[in-house]
Each structure stands twice: as structure tokens, then as C-alpha cells.
Amino acid sequence: MSPEGAPTPLRVGTRGSKLATTQSQQVADLLAAHGVPAQLSIVTTTGDLISGPLAQMGGTGVFAAALRQELLTGGVDLAVHSLKDLPTQDAFDGALALAHPPREDPRDALVARDGLTLEQLPAGAVIGTGSPRRAAQIRALRPDCAIADVRGNVGTRLSRVRGLEHHGVTDIGVGRETRGDLDAVVLAASGLARLGLSAVVTDFLDPHRVLPAAGQGCLAVEYRTEDTAPEVLTALRALEDSATRVAVRAERALLLRLEAGCAAPVGAYAQLETDEAGAPVLVLEAVVADPRESGLQSSEGHSSGKQGPEILRETARTPLPAGFPGVDAATETPGARSGEVSGRVPGPEPLEQAERAAARLGTELAETLLGRGADRYTGAEAGRA
Numbered sequence: 001m002s003p004e005g006a007p008t009p010l011r012v013g014t015r016g017s018k019l020a021t022t023q024s025q026q027v028a029d030l031l032a033a034h035g036v037p038a039q040l041s042i043v044t045t046t047g048d049l050i051s052g053p054l055a056q057m058g059g060t061g062v063f064a065a066a067l068r069q070e071l072l073t074g075g076v077d078l079a080v081h082s083l084k085d086l087p088t089q090d091a092f093d094g095a096l097a098l099a100h101p102p103r104e105d106p107r108d109a110l111v112a113r114d115g116l117t118l119e120q121l122p123a124g125a126v127i128g129t130g131s132p133r134r135a136a137q138i139r140a141l142r143p144d145c146a147i148a149d150v151r152g153n154v155g156t157r158l159s160r161v162r163g164l165e166h167h168g169v170t171d172i173g174v175g176r177e178t179r180g181d182l183d184a185v186v187l188a189a190s191g192l193a194r195l196g197l198s199a200v201v202t203d204f205l206d207p208h209r210v211l212p213a214a215g216q217g218c219l220a221v222e223y224r225t226e227d228t229a230p231e232v233l234t235a236l237r238a239l240e241d242s243a244t245r246v247a248v249r250a251e252r253a254l255l256l257r258l259e260a261g262c263a264a265p266v267g268a269y270a271q272l273e274t275d276e277a278g279a280p281v282l283v284l285e286a287v288v289a290d291p292r293e294s295g296l297q298s299s300e301g302h303s304s305g306k307q308g309p310e311i312l313r314e315t316a317r318t319p320l321p322a323g324f325p326g327v328d329a330a331t332e333t334p335g336a337r338s339g340e341v342s343g344r345v346p347g348p349e350p351l352e353q354a355e356r357a358a359a360r361l362g363t364e365l366a367e368t369l370l371g372r373g374a375d376r377y378t379g380a381e382a383g384r385a
């Protein structure tokens with residue numbers, strides 16, 4: 001607020017891509033609906049000017065780093081990220097924190113020619129993706145199909161599918177000769193939905209068969225812990241979803257323990273369930289794939305290996321505090337529920353307790369995977385694949 005009381009719009013930092021500005025505007029609109037007028041402030045990075053294989057120069061983390069820098073130095077008041085592109089390491093000693101709006105569709109989506117599903121694609125079909133995680137899992141299901149390395153924004157990728165050449169015609173970097181050269185591409189369902197493009201999806205892939213990236217489908221709103229205005233904190237709390245917060249805590253703890261970056265062949269998906277007695281349980285599924293048989297590595301080109309890559313798969317679960325997430329932990333006071341939890345020693349608040357359990361779950365599942373040799377495929381070396 002200015003001294004006169006007229007609201008100064010909050011500056012919401014965002015990347016400049018159509019997907020980024022669309023989803024950031026959705027957050028700005030939510031903030032406005034909660035009484036905090038907000039406008040986008042596009043943060044351009046050197047990475048945005050390069051159309052080459054970004055994953056090989058350190059991945060999408062470079063975009064997040066530039067946004068975070070702008071937030072830390074006060075150039076913007078908030079930053080909106082796709083959570084899956086946000087590095088897991090906290091390098092800022094608590095100077096920044098995240099609010100988590102409810103997760104949207106976590107699934108990967110196949111966009112194929114002629115309305116085909118993954119199952120219906122003919123043998124020899126070529127499927128485009130730049131993600132070793134998607135490539136490996138798709139190859140495991142369809143070892144008779146080939147993978148093509150596809151990069152670029154959503155429009156560019158869609159234009160590679162035969163019949164969808166009209167997408168992305170104004171994008172820089174899409175060559176006329178590569179339009180329509182593939183049978184299908186795989187993209188995040190949430191990204192397509194935010195752009196109003198869900199109708200192009202021909203097969204929503206079961207998230208238990210093709211595990212999404214940690215945090216896929218989630219936006220994260222980052223803010224400074226020291227000097228964010230109280231009315232902004234109130235608005236952020238209103239768009240916060242505790243079930244999402246706890247699920248992604250488990251997924252990202254797994255990633256952190258595996259020392260895996262956003263380009264690593266790791267899938268992780270956590271969901272809140274209830275056990276037979278109706279008590280809340282967090283279930284975490286994870287895969288670590290061998291990227292060498294994914295068909296993405298250049299030495300192989302379009303891989304034609306007879307069998308798909310090795311996939312390490314594990315599932316683990318942990319109980320959560322009774323009542324979670326039905327209670328609004330943000331407004332709860334420790335004594336408020338003492339009637340319901342009689343006989344229990346007063347402990348940390350349910351949300352905090354749930355987050356700790358989630359982080360432990362992720363770390364322990366990562367250790368199980370490491371015990372099975374997952375370090376062969378993740379970490380500094382393999383993450384470049």
C-alpha cells in the first residue's frame with residue numbers, strides 16, 4: 001500500500017513464455033480476488049534467448065535462479081514457478097519460502113496423430129520428448145516404438161506431430177522441415193490445460209504407469225520471508241493447499257536425496273489416501289530409469305533396442321496426523337483440537353508434523369532406490385543425460 005492507501009499493484013515475477021505468463025496471470029488473478037491487486041513483471045534471462053539443448057547446460061534451473069535473484073534483490077515482490085522446474089536445494093538460508101496452490105492434473109499426456117492412444121500407435125512409431133524420464137517409461141511400455149529428442153516450447157513441440165503442424169508457426173526455432181515429422185509427442189497435461197489446449201490430448205497417461213516428474217502440475221509462489229506485507233501473506237495463505245504441500249514435500253525430498261536434477265530420469269508421485277480405519281496416509285511411488293536404453297542418448301539416435309530400459313520402482317507409505325488435511329493448520333492453535341486428540345501429548349502442529357513425515361518418506365524411499373543401484377542413473381553425471 002502507498003501512504004495514501006491506494007493499492008500499488010504487487011509485482012509478480014514470471015518467465016516470459018506463453019505458458020509461464022498464462023499460469024502467472026492465473027496466480028495474479030487469484031491474489032486480486034483475495035484483495036491484493038497484482039501485475040506481471042517479466043524476468044528475461046540469457047537462457048530465454050537460447051533455443052539450443054538447454055538441458056545440457058544445466059537445465060531449466062537457470063530460469064528459476066534468475067527469477068529468485070530478482071525476488072531476493074527486490075526487483076519483484078513474488079515469483080511464480082512451475083514447481084517441477086525449481087531446484088530442490090535451498091540455497092538461501094530461509095530468505096525465501098513457497099506457497100503451494102492446489103495441484104492440477106499431474107499426468108503426462110500423449111498427443112498423437114489421428115487420435116491414437118499409446119497402445120494404438122503402430123510398431124515403429126516415433127514419439128517425441130526431451131525428457132529422459134518420459135522416454136524411459138514410454139520405452140518400457142512400448143519398446144517397439146522409437147523416441148525422438150524434442151525441445152522447445154509447447155507450440156513448437158505440438159507442431160512436430162503430423163496433423164498439428166499449424167501449432168507454433170510463429171515460434172522462433174521451429175523449422176518448416178521438421179513440422180509434422182513425428183507420430184506423437186508427450187507433454188504435461190497441466191501445461192496444455194493452462195493454455196486451453198487439452199483438446200489435442202489423445203491419451204492421458206495413468207500416473208501410476210508413467211510416473212510424473214516430482215511436483216508436476218504444481219505451481220509454486222515464492223516470497224521473501226522477511227518483508228512480505230501481512231495482507232500479501234494472508235492472500236498467499238488463502239491459496240495454499242496443505243495436501244499439495246505435503247505431497248510435493250515427499251516427492252522433492254526423494255529428488256534431493258537422489259541428488260537428481262530436473263533432467264534426471266526420476267518419476268515421483270505422492271498422493272493422500274485413507275487407510276481401512278479412515279486415517280490419512282501419504283503414499284509415495286517412485287521410479288528411477290536407466291537413460292541408456294531410453295532412446296534419447298545421441299549415440300543410439302532413434303533407439304531400436306528390442307527391450308525397454310531397466311526401471312527401478314518402489315512404493316512406500318506413512319501415516320499422517322489424524323484429521324489431516326481437514327484442519328486449517330495455518331489458523332489452528334495448539335490447544336484448539338485438544339478435545340479431539342485427547343490422550344495425546346501436545347506436539348507440533350499437524351501440518352508441520354505431516355511435512356516432517358513426508359520428508360522422511362521421500363528420503364527413505366530414495367535410500368531404498370539407492371540401495372538398489374539408483375545412483376548409476378542419477379547424480380551429477382547421469383543427470384546430464
Ligand SMILES: NCc1[nH]cc(CCC(=O)O)c1CC(=O)O
Pocket residue numbers: 060082083084085186187188190191215216217218219
Ligand atoms: N519442463 C517444462 C515444463 N515445466 C512445467 C511445465 C508444465 C507442467 C507443470 O507445470 O508441471 C512444462 C511443460 C511440460 O513438461 O510439458
